[in-house]
Amino acid sequence: MGVTQMFDKEEEIFAEGDRATCFYKVVSGAIRTSKLLSDGRRQIDAFHLPGDFFGIELGREHRFSAEALGKVTVVAYRRGALEALNSGSDFSGQIVSAMMHSLERAQSHMMLLGRKCATERIAEFLLNLAERLDDDHIDLPMSRIDIADHLGLTIETVSRTLTHLQREGIIGFEERRRTIILKNRPALEAMND
């Protein structure tokens, strides 16, 4: 169970978007896992040292690329070893699935916090909320301070950025600015990657 593989410095173990047929454990050396934005900005999710697992996915694709930092030895496991975990119906499968969702959110939030500017952060935040609420008409359940502390900004910057998006006609407000309407989704999506 598990196949030993070796890679040289800067060699790619898998790429963002590859089918996630395997996951891995570091035996020796070190690995980086990272994501790229279309303009080349990069966020390195984590460095993986001996004993660490990486490349675990519930979805069918790798959401990161993984490269060797030097000569490394890894063990590759078939994805099948995971299927038992999130197998739909039972409660513990639901929990594992919830953990994985938290992980995916946290990892994509790292790109936002590490590499995106204020406008891009707000755009991603709004699109994200709209998707989860399944509505372009967002009744914000949280205050500006909460938004700021989530996006790594200040309330002033959040406020200014929202005003700016409104002036551009990309969003609109309702009742005391606690409700936001997405008027130009494509414009927001264009900022998001």
Place this chain on the structure above:
Amino acid sequence: MGVTQMFDKEEEIFAEGDRATCFYKVVSGAIRTSKLLSDGRRQIDAFHLPGDFFGIELGREHRFSAEALGKVTVVAYRRGALEALNSGSDFSGQIVSAMMHSLERAQSHMMLLGRKCATERIAEFLLNLAERLDDDHIDLPMSRIDIADHLGLTIETVSRTLTHLQREGIIGFEERRRTIILKNRPALEAMND
């Protein structure tokens, strides 16, 4: 299985450091989970909407606090429902445990990226590496660019910050500045929270 509970706006479901006796699922309303630094800087990990689980921990303590954003209904589950998951020896337990470690790392990295200044980021990074390598003598396996892309900085800032820490006598260099020695751990730890 599971007990329904209700909370009002700003009520605390659990606090950072509380024993993690339960985890939760949102039924209606919204929850925020957050961490604080000693000086009051806050990072909101996530907002949880109906259907989302939160408060899942493998360790014995909650690493976040959770508060209601408005009136909410949640279902609380006894922690015992998790014990089956990470139960030590078998392989799938190991995987769940690895996922949880990734999640913990990602979540604490969000605080770094969202709320810490350059010096604090470098300090945390070095302490983290030293702990994982179990050695105050760190042979960096990665380049300055990799460090920068992990910490949400530029290589210039990484370089300047390292030089600055060296001038203060907090760290030292060896061979071509790819090896770093922690000379004053307490000083680094003081920056870390």
Place this chain on the structure above:
DNA sequence: CGTCATCTTGATTACGCTCAAGCTCCGTGG
């Protein structure tokens, strides 16, 4: 020895933060 990659150092710029004031919407009490 020359070339290139990596890193450091310096000068200047810019984005978002801080500080400060003002606005809007509430609830409360006179």
Place this chain on the structure above:
DNA sequence: CCACGGAGCTTGAGCGTAATCAAGATGACG
């Protein structure tokens, strides 16, 4: 009913941290 006060948010002015732009230094390698 309106005056008052406070919370939450917006707007403005000025500043500071880290980014950008630009050399220069150091070490690796052919």
